[in-house]
Amino acid sequence: KIVKEGQLVMRVRNLRAAAALIPGRSFRARRTYYNNEENGLLHVPKGQAQNMQAQMFTDPNMAMDMMKKNLSMIIPQTLTFA
Secondary structure (H helix, E strand, C coil), X not given: CHHHHHHHHHHHHHHHHCCCCCCHHHHHHHHHHHHCXXXXXXXXXXXXXXXXXXXXXXXXXXXXXXXXXXXXXHHHHHHHHC
C-alpha cells in the first residue's frame, strides 16, 4: 500500500510539473480524476484520516518502528560528537 501511495504521489507531481506542457482541458480532467471528492484517488474520508492517527498510538508495531527510527538517528549522532 505504501508503494502504491508513493507511485500515486509521483504521478501527481509529474502532472503538476507538466501542467504548462499539456492542454488545459486535459490537465483539468486529470486533476479531477485525482482530486474528486467522491471517488478521487487522493481523497481520504474524514473518519479514515483520524483513525490512522489513533492507530499510530494504539498499535505496538508502529510504536516500535518509531523507536527504532529514533535510535537509528541517535546512535550515529552520539558517535560523531564523541
